[in-house]
Amino acid sequence: MSFLAARRRSPLALLVLLFLGLTFTGTAYAALQTNVPPGTSAEGASQEQIDEGRELFLGNCASCHGENAEGNGEAGPSLYGVGAAAVDFQVATGRMPLPAPTVQAKRNVSQVHFSDEQITALAVYVDSLAPGPDVPEAQWLDTAEGDPANGGAVYRTNCAMCHNSSGTGGALTRGKYAPTLMGVDEQHIYEAMLTGPQSMPVFNDQNITPEEKRDVIAFLKTIEDGANDQGGHTLGSLGPAGDALFAWTIGILAFIGAAVWLGRKAA
Amino acid sequence: MTTHVPQGADHLRTDESPPERPVSQTDQSSPDAAFPRALVWSDERVGTAKGLRFALKKVFPDHWSFLLGEIAMYSMIIALITGTFLTLWYVPSMGHVVYDGDYVPLKGVGMSEAYASTLHISFEVKGGLLIRQLHHWSALFFIVGIALHAARVFFTGAFRKPRELNWVIGVVLSLLAIIEGFAGYSLPDDLLSGTGIRAMNGFMMSAPVIGTWMTFFVFGGEFPGEAIIPRLYIAHVLLIPAILVGLFVLHLALVVIHKHTQYPGPGRTNDNVVGFPIMPVYAAKAGGFFFVVFGITALVSALVQINGVWVYGPYDPTQVTAGSQPDFYMWFSDGALRLLPGWLEVNLFDTVWSFNIFLGSLVLLPLVWVVMGAYPFVEAWVTGDKREHHILQRPRNAPTRTAVGAAAISMYLVLALACVNDILAIKLGLSINDLTILFRTMFFVLPVLVFFVTKRLCLSLQRHDRERVLHGNETGRIVRTPEGRFFEAHEPLDEYERWALVDYDTPTPLGLTQGPDVDGRGVARRRSPLAGVQAAVSSFFYKDAVRAVTPEELAAAHHHGGEHEALEAPGVPQLGAPVNDSTGDDDFSDSHGSSVQAPSGHR
Numbered sequence: 035m036s037f038l039a040a041r042r043r044s045p046l047a048l049l050v051l052l053f054l055g056l057t058f059t060g061t062a063y064a065a066l067q068t069n070v071p072p073g074t075s076a077e078g079a080s081q082e083q084i085d086e087g088r089e090l091f092l093g094n095c096a097s098c099h100g101e102n103a104e105g106n107g108e109a110g111p112s113l114y115g116v117g118a119a120a121v122d123f124q125v126a127t128g129r130m131p132l133p134a135p136t137v138q139a140k141r142n143v144s145q146v147h148f149s150d151e152q153i154t155a156l157a158v159y160v161d162s163l164a165p166g167p168d169v170p171e172a173q174w175l176d177t178a179e180g181d182p183a184n185g186g187a188v189y190r191t192n193c194a195m196c197h198n199s200s201g202t203g204g205a206l207t208r209g210k211y212a213p214t215l216m217g218v219d220e221q222h223i224y225e226a227m228l229t230g231p232q233s234m235p236v237f238n239d240q241n242i243t244p245e246e247k248r249d250v251i252a253f254l255k256t257i258e259d260g261a262n263d264q265g266g267h268t269l270g271s272l273g274p275a276g277d278a279l280f281a282w283t284i285g286i287l288a289f290i291g292a293a294v295w296l297g298r299k300a301a
Numbered sequence: 302m303t304t305h306v307p308q309g310a311d312h313l314r315t316d317e318s319p320p321e322r323p324v325s326q327t328d329q330s331s332p333d334a335a336f337p338r339a340l341v342w343s344d345e346r347v348g349t350a351k352g353l354r355f356a357l358k359k360v361f362p363d364h365w366s367f368l369l370g371e372i373a374m375y376s377m378i379i380a381l382i383t384g385t386f387l388t389l390w391y392v393p394s395m396g397h398v399v400y401d402g403d404y405v406p407l408k409g410v411g412m413s414e415a416y417a418s419t420l421h422i423s424f425e426v427k428g429g430l431l432i433r434q435l436h437h438w439s440a441l442f443f444i445v446g447i448a449l450h451a452a453r454v455f456f457t458g459a460f461r462k463p464r465e466l467n468w469v470i471g472v473v474l475s476l477l478a479i480i481e482g483f484a485g486y487s488l489p490d491d492l493l494s495g496t497g498i499r500a501m502n503g504f505m506m507s508a509p510v511i512g513t514w515m516t517f518f519v520f521g522g523e524f525p526g527e528a529i530i531p532r533l534y535i536a537h538v539l540l541i542p543a544i545l546v547g548l549f550v551l552h553l554a555l556v557v558i559h560k561h562t563q564y565p566g567p568g569r570t571n572d573n574v575v576g577f578p579i580m581p582v583y584a585a586k587a588g589g590f591f592f593v594v595f596g597i598t599a600l601v602s603a604l605v606q607i608n609g610v611w612v613y614g615p616y617d618p619t620q621v622t623a624g625s626q627p628d629f630y631m632w633f634s635d636g637a638l639r640l641l642p643g644w645l646e647v648n649l650f651d652t653v654w655s656f657n658i659f660l661g662s663l664v665l666l667p668l669v670w671v672v673m674g675a676y677p678f679v680e681a682w683v684t685g686d687k688r689e690h691h692i693l694q695r696p697r698n699a700p701t702r703t704a705v706g707a708a709a710i711s712m713y714l715v716l717a718l719a720c721v722n723d724i725l726a727i728k729l730g731l732s733i734n735d736l737t738i739l740f741r742t743m744f745f746v747l748p749v750l751v752f753f754v755t756k757r758l759c760l761s762l763q764r765h766d767r768e769r770v771l772h773g774n775e776t777g778r779i780v781r782t783p784e785g786r787f788f789e790a791h792e793p794l795d796e797y798e799r800w801a802l803v804d805y806d807t808p809t810p811l812g813l814t815q816g817p818d819v820d821g822r823g824v825a826r827r828r829s830p831l832a833g834v835q836a837a838v839s840s841f842f843y844k845d846a847v848r849a850v851t852p853e854e855l856a857a858a859h860h861h862g863g864e865h866e867a868l869e870a871p872g873v874p875q876l877g878a879p880v881n882d883s884t885g886d887d888d889f890s891d892s893h894g895s896s897v898q899a900p901s902g903h904r
Contacts, residue, residue, distance in 0.1 A: 137732075183408045190492060190614045194622040199492060200612045204623025205723035209732035212623065256406050257612075264423070265430045265606040273493060275724045277607050278629035281441045285601060286449070289372050289442070290365070292593045296586055297365030 070122040070154045072175065072221070075168035076161035087159025090152055094131050103163055116229060117166020118157035123225035125153050127218075137209040138232055141218075167228045174244045175220040180252025182261075188246050189253050192237060200262055200271035201254050206233055216258050220251050361583045362563040362576035366453045368590060373446030375594040377478075377549070379439035384485075384538065386432045392418040393488065393534035395527040404611050412615030415490040415530050419610050434602035440482050441607075442598060444630045447475045455676075455706050457693040459562045462686070465677040467555040470548055472674040477545045479630045484537035486608065486628055490530055493608075495616025496625045498529060500635070507658035525618060562693050565804035567797045571691045626720055633669070636719030637661030640741050669713075683839050684808040697766070698805040698849075700759035701842040707755040708748035715743045763847035766802045769794060770850040771858040803855075807846040812836035 041047060076084070092101065098110030105112030113120075124130040128142030148156070157169065173179070190199060196212035198204045203214040210233050215223065227247050230236035242250070262268065269276030336344075343349040361367070394414040400407045402417070403424040422429035451471060454460055460468035483501070487494045502524045506512040521528030560574050569575050577583050613622060627635055638661040645657035680702065681687075696703040718725065719740040726733040773791035780790050794802070819825050829835075 181409075182406045183410050186406050186614055187410055190617070190620045190622070194492075194614075194620060196623050198624045199614060199622035202624075203727060205726040205733050207732075208734050209726070209730075211727050253406060261404075261406050262609060262612045263606075264609060264611070265434055266602075266604045268606050268609070271612065272724055273624050274608075274626045274628045275624070275721045277437075277441060278632075280601075280605060281438075281445055281629070285438075285442060285597075286445055288597045288601075289446070289594065290369075290449075292590070292597065293368035293372070294365040296590055296593070297363055297368060299586070 070118065070126065070150065070157055070169050072169055072172040074118045074154055074157055076158045076165065079158035083155045084159050084162050087155035090156050091159055103160060113160050114164035115166040116160065118161040118169050119167040119225040120229040120231065121157040121160045122153060122169050123222050123229060123231060125156060127222055138211065141213055170221060170224045174224060174248050175251065177220060177252040177255045180248040182249065182253040182256040185249030185251070185253030188242060189250050192242065201257060202271045215254050223251050223254060357578060357580040359557055359579050360574045360576045361561055361579070362574060364564060369446060369453050370450035371587060371590055372594055373443055373450055375591045376439045376443035376446055376598065379595055379598055380436055380443055381542065383432045383436040383439065387422060387436055388538060390418055390422045390426055390429065393531045395530050407611065407614065410615060413490045415488060416610070416615045419489040423611065431602060434607050435598060437607045438602045439598050440485060441628065444478055444482060447478055451475060456696040456703055458690065458699055458702065459693055460677040461690040462681065463689050464559055467552060467559065468677050469674045470552045472670055474545065474548050474552060476670045477541055481537060481541040481545060482628055482630060484533045484541065487533050488530065488537060489610045490616050491610040492613035492616050492620055492622055493625055495525065496621055497627050498525065503658060504662035507655040508663055509654055509659065560691065562691055564693050565801050567800045569692060571689065624724060629717065632720035633713050633716035634662055634666055636716040637665050639722060640719050640737065640744065682835060683842050685811050686808055692804065694805055697759040697762040700756045700763065700846065703759050704752045704756035708752040711751040712744065712748045715740055715747055760845065760847055767847060767850055770799055770802050771855065803849045805849050807848050808843050810836070810843045811839040
């Protein structure tokens with residue numbers, strides 16, 4: 035009998051199986067995160083792809099953005115010139131199609147209704163109407179090439195005032211907000227800078243060069259991997275607000291508890 | 302016959318027995334036998350025994366709320382010790398360096414020496430990060446402790462004569478503590494602290510006329526300049542701590558001179574202190590509490606990150622981060638700035654008058670401490686009470702003061718929470734604009750609401766106390782009389798419990814005690830111009846006070862049930878049983894039947 039067969043009925047086998055299952059599901063999920071291939075644009079796309087994209091567009095987007103993506107007043111803006119990058123960012127992060135009109139479209143990775151091919155088709159169709167920024171090339175997404183220190187400096191100058199220096203997001207006016215950047219795909223971070231979705235300004239290649247964008251992504255991935263988590267629990271990286279909450283709840287309870295205990299203790 | 306003439310240091314000694322022969326440790330007949338040699342040695346030279354005798358005999362009453370001030374005291378000591386450690390590595394300089402330390406995300410970034418040395422302490426000095434976190438956490442707990450202690454002193458009326466001065470010293474200490482805290486968290490020169498200094502710079506600039514000059518004076522030129530970090534440093538490590546510790550010693554000395562206050566209770570009077578002397582009991586308790594406080598602070602510092610300066614990056618005036626808040630004790634001022642409407646900035650006489658900033662900073666900050674410091678004198682003026690008070694009041698027994706205090710705290714909290722409006726907005730999914738409108742409204746509405754709710758709560762608690770004293774505790778035992786009536790039996794309080802409920806007095810409104818405005822011959826009395834105001838405020842404070850049960854009232858209450866019985870049930874000689882009491886009157890509803898439960902000796 036082989037080594038594995040002898041142990042397949044062990045109670046530990048279940049745990050090992052569970053562990054492997056969870057690990058592979060998680061990894062597979064991360065690997066299969068919907069993404070349009072790097073460098074996608076209407077150039078080089080086949081007519082079939084564009085036609086498929088048009089079909090999808092008419093079925094899922096046209097009710098707000100108009101049949102020819104010309105826009106429909108308050109319901110949806112014109113999509114001329116937004117480019118393949120904007121389509122990939124909005125659809126692949128689950129922001130579009132918008133489930134309900136709210137102050138701001140919310141990132142919703144678990145609710146992406148389209149496959150990679152379908153999003154690619156949508157992207158090239160919209161890009162074919164009027165050209166805009168392309169989905170970034172793979173070289174700009176390679177964080178190993180980026181300089182996190184320089185990225186941090188660029189980030190603090192351009193991004194931290196809304197997204198917080200720790201990338202955990204912040205409030206904007208009237209219920210809008212800058213979302214957290216933790217757990218966001220490299221490609222989507224790049225596309226957001228390039229296209230300026232919702233309240234975000236556009237950071238074009240003259241403003242922040244592709245190398246600097248790569249540095250910013252490298253910086254965000256460094257802190258996502260725990261570079262900031264020194265000296266204990268970070269209390270949600272909220273700065274002094276988290277410290278105050280801790281001091282006035284758990285801290286104060288510990289001290290008063292000790293005082294009450296000592297006060298009652300007989301001499 | 303010769304008489305003993307004190308020589309040398311002998312007169313310093315309080316011991317009556319003349320130290321004519323050398324004292325040995327083994328000599329049990331000597332009065333000094335129990336003393337260690339070192340003590341005898343120092344007593345013979347500087348008179349240690351006299352001081353020690355005074356200090357060690359000091360009596361402390363036992364109550365957990367008396368330990369709140371000690372939390373502050375011990376946290377201050379922890380901050381002093383850890384702060385000294387930090388000065389060994391911290392470089393208070395704005396000199397420019399390029400970072401080349403262990404923290405990768407900042408490698409090669411230009412920064413000040415202050416920030417670089419803080420990173421060095423955090424990542425390279427052994428135990429440096431723990432000490433830094435200990436320093437910052439203990440500073441927060443210091444101010445938390447001060448706030449709790451001040452609240453205890455306020456709500457129990459411990460600031461009354463003769464302790465008004467010590468209250469003022471405490472108020473100054475609390476102001477110094479937050480200035481010390483501000484100076485401290487500004488030193489690392491990270492993006493967050495630099496933003497804080499920028500705010501302070503704006504505060505100063507908002508001062509009418511002299512603002513700009515004052516700012517240039519403090520910063521040594523344009524913001525940020527190179528001078529502010531070294532200046533804040535010397536304020537943080539020398540100037541403020543020296544004043545802080547000096548005033549703190551005075552604060553403690555006055556506690557010793559005044560003797561400790563105590564809560565009302567049997568055997569506790571205005572002329573004694575019931576508790577334990579420092580040696581040995583209190584020294585063990587207080588000493589132990591130091592280690593408890595140190596232990597909790599160390600545990601928190603080891604497990605929870607505070608002010609991770611590496612997260613923010615070096616300060617650069619062109620940058621700012623979302624979620625920039627000061628430490629919590631500065632929130633109320635920052636919050637006031639967030640609530641003050643922008644139209645308060647006006648142009649007059651070719652000058653900008655930034656009242657939107659000025660009111661929330663240079664006016665509000667001193668105003669809060671002036672109001673706090675003035676309160677004991679205001680209350681003394683309102684009551685016209687010149688007596689000394691060493692017995693504390695339970696907060697319910699001073700309803701108006703308690704309500705005023707609670708209202709002030711609610712006002713402060715509204716301002717403080719307004720400072721985290723952005724964090725609240727994202728965490729609660731609300732609009733920051735709606736929150737601002739809510740807080741602006743609450744600033745005016747909430748204190749009024751809190752005042753009335755607190756005052757009503759205090760008054761009903763007082764009435765409940767009266768009820769208990771006069772009629773005893775409800776027992777939940779329902780008694781049915783032969784006629785079929787029901788009433789709940791009450792059990793009288795024992796005398797020890799009762800004492801704590803009746804040992805307080807309430808001043809009479811001054812308007813009722815100062816007599817008519819003209820004397821018997823129709824001549825106007827000589828009154829201070831503010832007498833009318835004084836009488837009005839006094840009436841506001843005390844007109845609806847619930848007074849403590851007097852012995853006469855207690856006797857009457859006990860007598861009451863008996864009278865009825867004597868009249869209506871003359872045939873019943875023993876009144877000890879509930880059945881007898883119920884011989885038919887309408888007292889059941891107001892539970893006077895309870896007096897029956899009292900031992901017959903009370904009748």
